[in-house]
Amino acid sequence: MVKDEKIGRTPTMTTESLHVAVVDIGNLKKLGWVVEGPCVTESGTDIDSCIEVLAKAVKSGPMALGFEAPMFSPYGRNRCELDKARKGEGNRSYSASGGACSLTKGLVIVPYILEGLRCRSKATRPTFKWRGRLSEGDLLLFEAFVTHVGKSVSHEGCARLALEQFPKGQENRALFESAIEEPCTMNLLGAMLLRMGWTDDLTMLSEPCLVVRHKGTVGSAKKVSR
Secondary structure, eight states: OEEOOOOSOOOOSSGGGOEEEEEEOOOTTSOEEEEESSSOOEEESOHHHHHHHHHHHHTTSOEEEEEESOOEEEOSOOGGGTTSOOTTOTTOOTTSHHHHHHHHHHHHHHHHHHHHHHHHOTTOEEEOOOSSOOOTTEEEEEEEEEESOOTTOOHHHHHHHHHHHSOOSHHHHHHOOOSSOOSSEEEHHHHHHHHTTSOOOGGGGTSOOOEEEEEOOGGGOSSOOO
16 A cells, blocks of 8 residues: 555645545456545555545545446437447447446445445535535545556556546536536436435436546557456
């Protein structure tokens, strides 16, 4: 684990106090995560260590937490469009082999992380509204999307690539467009939050989910993240 904590100061609650974290979903031996912010900067591969670090970060201010796996699916499409890529994915469809695999793993790994975080930080409030100002206790959930990276890039490295694309500062988020947009969706993160009782807001099932994408050089990569 890489660790670099800043201690001894109390951050002021501004947009600059935001911590950003990304978890790259693989099997438990191929998990990678990165957390960066004004009070906590750590990375690693262990899922339980990840939860502890996330809990520490979110207690110091708002946090944005992304998962590198499909976190929503299209809803209400015409029959001929049912299994096609989401708008903006190109040839890296959520329903193709790599995307479907990470989606399935995400359905069990992501709730484990969220439930662990919820138990350690009961005052935290999940949200999908990325354009507004985030306050202390807010947890902005989003999907990370990393494609066209080489075999030498680890899961931890993929998480860092996605994190670097996250718009820093509320003024930048206010203008930021999601890399993938669908007119009607089934928000899988919202479904997880409802299932674990972290929210009773049914509108989260249909709320748009921000997608932050890192796209490497198409011709140079022999392996993609999904």
